Amino acid sequence: MKTSAWILNLIKNMKGAFLLSFLLLMLEAGTNLATTGLQKWLIDDVLIKGQYDQLFKVVSLFAAAFISYAVLYTLSPYVMQRNELILIARIQEKLLYTLQSIPFSEYRKKQTTKYVHYFNNDALLIADVLAAQIPKAIQSLVTAVSLTLIIGYISPVLLVIVLWLSISYYVASKKMGLKTKVISREVQDRKTELLVHIEEGIASTREVVAYHRRSWESAIYNGLFEKYFKVVMQEGKLQNKISFISEPLKWGTNIAVIGYGAYAAMHEQISLGVFVIMYQFSFQLVTNYQQLFDIVIQLYNRKALFERVREVLDLEPEAEGQEALPVPIDEVCFEQVTFTYEEDTKPVLRQVNLRIPRGRKVALVGSSGSGKSTIAQLMLRLQVPDEGTIRVNQVELDSIKRSEWLNRLSVVPQEPYFFPETIRTNLILGLSEVSDHHLQKVLEMTRVDDLIRDLPNGLDTVIGERGMTLSGGQRQRLAIARALLKDPEILILDEATSALDTETEYFIQKMLDLHRAGRTTIMIAHRLSTIVNADIIYVMENGRVVEQGTHDELMKGNTVYKRLFTAQVMNNQNEMVSIP
Numbered sequence: 001m002k003t004s005a006w007i008l009n010l011i012k013n014m015k016g017a018f019l020l021s022f023l024l025l026m027l028e029a030g031t032n033l034a035t036t037g038l039q040k041w042l043i044d045d046v047l048i049k050g051q052y053d054q055l056f057k058v059v060s061l062f063a064a065a066f067i068s069y070a071v072l073y074t075l076s077p078y079v080m081q082r083n084e085l086i087l088i089a090r091i092q093e094k095l096l097y098t099l100q101s102i103p104f105s106e107y108r109k110k111q112t113t114k115y116v117h118y119f120n121n122d123a124l125l126i127a128d129v130l131a132a133q134i135p136k137a138i139q140s141l142v143t144a145v146s147l148t149l150i151i152g153y154i155s156p157v158l159l160v161i162v163l164w165l166s167i168s169y170y171v172a173s174k175k176m177g178l179k180t181k182v183i184s185r186e187v188q189d190r191k192t193e194l195l196v197h198i199e200e201g202i203a204s205t206r207e208v209v210a211y212h213r214r215s216w217e218s219a220i221y222n223g224l225f226e227k228y229f230k231v232v233m234q235e236g237k238l239q240n241k242i243s244f245i246s247e248p249l250k251w252g253t254n255i256a257v258i259g260y261g262a263y264a265a266m267h268e269q270i271s272l273g274v275f276v277i278m279y280q281f282s283f284q285l286v287t288n289y290q291q292l293f294d295i296v297i298q299l300y301n302r303k304a305l306f307e308r309v310r311e312v313l314d315l316e317p318e319a320e321g322q323e324a325l326p327v328p329i330d331e332v333c334f335e336q337v338t339f340t341y342e343e344d345t346k347p348v349l350r351q352v353n354l355r356i357p358r359g360r361k362v363a364l365v366g367s368s369g370s371g372k373s374t375i376a377q378l379m380l381r382l383q384v385p386d387e388g389t390i391r392v393n394q395v396e397l398d399s400i401k402r403s404e405w406l407n408r409l410s411v412v413p414q415e416p417y418f419f420p421e422t423i424r425t426n427l428i429l430g431l432s433e434v435s436d437h438h439l440q441k442v443l444e445m446t447r448v449d450d451l452i453r454d455l456p457n458g459l460d461t462v463i464g465e466r467g468m469t470l471s472g473g474q475r476q477r478l479a480i481a482r483a484l485l486k487d488p489e490i491l492i493l494d495e496a497t498s499a500l501d502t503e504t505e506y507f508i509q510k511m512l513d514l515h516r517a518g519r520t521t522i523m524i525a526h527r528l529s530t531i532v533n534a535d536i537i538y539v540m541e542n543g544r545v546v547e548q549g550t551h552d553e554l555m556k557g558n559t560v561y562k563r564l565f566t567a568q569v570m571n572n573q574n575e576m577v578s579i580p
């Protein structure tokens with residue numbers, strides 16, 4: 001989509017509000033010109049020709065023009081600001097929507113802070129261009145054209161001076177604008193880089209202090225600041241150059257107008273009143289050109305921001321799928337699924353076949369990095385297979401309506417995210433209907449009831465950013481409770497109980513087993529004691545499923561599973577022995 005079409009789409013339903021702001025600006029400019037024009041009448045007719053009876057009329061018109069100007073001068077910024085705020089909301093909403101619908105792999109290409117900067121910097125500046133700068137540029141342009149015509153009517157010589165000025169400004173703004181655009185993008189990119197580093201520096205404070213890496217961190221910061229400093233200074237130099245061109249143009253024109261006007265007045269070619277308004281009109285014209293020039297340079301500057309934001313907004317959203325999800329989900333199958341995170345790297349999953357029947361407990365086990373969590377990501381549709389298919393009741397997962405699928409699935413990830421809100425908000429997470437009975441049952445199953453009993457405000461206790469005021473085990477209990485509240489048909493637990501003490505883990509596992517009738521449970525686990533009762537255990541190595549079966553079946557013969565299980569049992573026994 002072209003930028004102009006994109007802008008028109010953005011200001012959809014706002015054309016009336018935009019027209020109103022243009023109209024107010026035009027009227028504002030008109031009343032301003034009128035206050036100058038009236039001076040000729042006052043000087044030539046009332047003062048010089050002595051038509052004193054007209055004084056009251058002139059003064060009344062002056063008053064009307066000044067009052068109108070004052071009203072319009074306060075009204076137009078109000079309308080423009082309103083438009084600007086609506087546009088900010090629209091751009092930010094579009095950004096948020098796009099970021100939440102593009103493939104996860106795209107999202108991961110940039111750090112989160114970069115996107116945050118697009119929200120609180122770029123969106124604001126783009127809205128300012130559209131709602132304020134462009135209307136003001138049009139106001140300046142229309143005023144400049146009107147003044148050129150008035151001045152041309154007063155004196156052809158002045159018209160030549162004025163045209164010379166317009167052409168010079170046009171050439172200068174085009175030449176300088178292109179240079180500004182390049183350097184401005186560089187400044188914005190370096191600024192974002194610096195902000196990203198600052199945010200990450202703050203987030204990593206614990207590691208930086210613990211590993212005594214403050215000077216290392218400072219060196220990186222200084223390096224980035226130096227780069228930013230250099231481009232800002234280059235931008236400053238360019239701005240000086242621009243002023244070096246535009247200022248002499250402005251004052252040169254003023255001097256030419258005064259010189260010529262005074263000469264013409266002295267030789268009675270023009271009246272005193274005409275000389276006074278001619279000088280003021282010329283001054284206003286130069287000021288308007290200057291404003292227009294500044295805005296054009298500014299627009300070139302901000303063009304870089306449009307490009308940056310549109311690079312995100314133009315990203316292809318992930319296919320949503322249209323097919324309704326059958327009830328109930330009888331089976332999920334992975335058929336020859338191969339998946340690679342990044343191009344030109346080796347596959348993380350290779351020709352994986354899985355069968356996950358309804359109501360069964362299915363376990364994925366294997367060494368670290370063998371691809372277990374990636375399977376959860378594919379189930380969540382955060383990633384799509386490069387080859388092979390995932391089918392739900394024989395229907396391709398991709399063609400199923402995403403919202404329907406995600407409503408029937410819950411995942412407890414290894415590192416669950418918590419909002420800095422109350423425990424209740426974090427548990428319910430926007431679910432529309434959660435009965436007190438269901439909530440209470442889930443709290444008991446996950447032992448969150450024990451946790452909130454000790455908190456001063458119970459469920460309404462606010463937890464810190466990312467749940468930092470809770471222990472790892474407490475966070476895991478909350479995450480399991482959150483997943484169960486949705487009452488999903490498929491529950492995926494990715495190392496979801498790894499931080500719990502043995503007794504709590506045993507209790508929660510027992511509860512999950514007791515209440516899993518009709519629910520498919522997929523468990524990714526290192527602690528094999530938690531999955532011995534699984535209906536199917538898939539053993540993974542290097543992205544492949546190398547074994548499958550029940551615990552008893554897999555314990556027969558020389559299997560990878562048996563090796564893993566025996567090693568864990570031995571390890572546990574050694575630990576028990578070494579405890580005095």
Ligand SMILES: Nc1ncnc2c1ncn2[C@@H]1O[C@H](COP(=O)(O)OP(=O)(O)OP(=O)(O)O)[C@@H](O)[C@H]1O
Nearest residue numbers: 108341342348366367368369370371372373374375
């Ligand atoms: N976002 C990502 N981008 C690139 N590579 C990734 C990404 N996430 C995981 N990987 C790689 O994919 C491989 C499989 O990772 P995955 O998290 O699926 O393993 P896992 O079996 O769940 O490991 P663990 O038991 O340690 O959690 C690893 O080699 C990992 O480095």
